[in-house]
Structure formats: structure tokens, C-alpha cells
Amino acid sequence: MTTFRPKYITFDCHGTLINFQMAEAARDLYAERMSEQKMLQFIADFSAYRLDEVMADWKPYAEVVHNALTRTCKRNGIQFKDEDAQMVYERVPTWGPHPDVPAGLAKVAKEIPLVILSNAMNSQIMSNVEKLGAPFHAIYTAEEAQAYKPHFRAFEYMLDMLGCRPEDILHCSSSFRYDLMSAHDLGIKNKVWVNRRHEPANPYYGYTEIAGISALPGVVGL
DSSP states (O other): OOOOOOSEEEEOOBTTTBOOOHHHHHHHHHGGGSOHHHHHHHHHHHHHHHHHHHTSSOOOHHHHHHHHHHHHHHHHTOOOOHHHHHHHHHHGGGOOBOTTHHHHHHHHHTTSOEEEEESOOHHHHHHHHTTSOSOOSEEEEHHHHTOOTTSHHHHHHHHHHHTOOGGGEEEEESOIIIIIHHHHHTTOOOEEEEOOSSSOOOGGGOOEEESSGGGHHHHTTO
């Protein structure tokens, strides 16, 4: 990708900027009840069921976590308790950024407005954003859009609120399945994949790969 100076850089938040620790939460709850091999399968199942839950009609994220954890426990023969799901949900706003994030964001924010599009609840997201150490022009949530990514409606809501077209932005995410595939299909040509090693590369979708947000200023010529 040649150097592109967008009107906005838009970001996924949890996983890309915030160190998303669902796997660690699951380990804290269930690791003593199963082998390491089974724990790895449990974590993979929990991730897959969360994606499946957000593909349905919008519902509060607490229900996404609850339903996904219920289904994961059933599949793996583990007793489910409501308070386990509540614990996981309440951890979300306590998580902070990956180490590479604050300095890279701060440098870019001096020149280009930053925007977040997050699969979060309004009551949670600001606690995470405050830990990022950079100013944001706007923060949009699935709760506001009444749609979770990867639904197109979440992205369309953000574009409508910004008053811009897909070609005006640079979208940055660590996830193809939640972000970059939908961004591609919607005509967002300028994309950055932050390789956090939780998904394999997929060059078909056209992006610049970086290892962390510290490399983002170079992508936009800063």
C-alpha cells in the first residue's frame, strides 16, 4: 500500500488496541478442571461461540458472553454457573492496552483523527479507552449501532456518523473475521492488519501488515 493520509483512522478496540484477555479469564475459571489440551480446545470453542453469538440480532454483550460460555461448557462437559459469565463480563473494562499501543497512537493522533468502532457496551468502553493514552475523535459501539461487527451495519453506522465514504478512511484491526473481511466487502480499500497472532494471514483481503501500533505512523508517512 502506498502512503495514504486518510480523513480518519478507524480502529477495532478489543484485541487490536486493548489486550483482550478472554482466554486468561477462561483459564482462571476452568483450568483446574481439565488438561492443558482440553483447556486449549475450550478456549478455541469459547472464541468461536462468541463470534456465532454476535452474528445473530444485537443483544447486550453480557448476553453474548453468557450464551457463548454456556454453549462452550456444554460442549466440553463442564458445569456452567451464571456467576462465571458475569465475572468474565465484568473483567472487560479492567483490561489495558498492548505495550506497543500508547506511543504509536499518540504520534498518529497529532496529525490524523482517531476513531474506534467496538463490539462493546457504552458502559464499558470508556474505561478501556482511557487507558490508551491518546485522544479519540469519536468512539462508536455496537450498542449504538445495534449491530456487532462483522455485520455491515456496524461499519455503515460509523461511516454515516463520520459523514465519509469507505475510501476516506484507513481501518486498523487484528481480526479478519470481525473487521477486515467486512471492511473489504464494503469497499474500505485502505486497511492495516495488526498481527497479534490470533488469526492467520489472509492476503486476499488487501492490507498492510504491522506487528504493532508502534509501526502505524510509518504506514501513513509520519
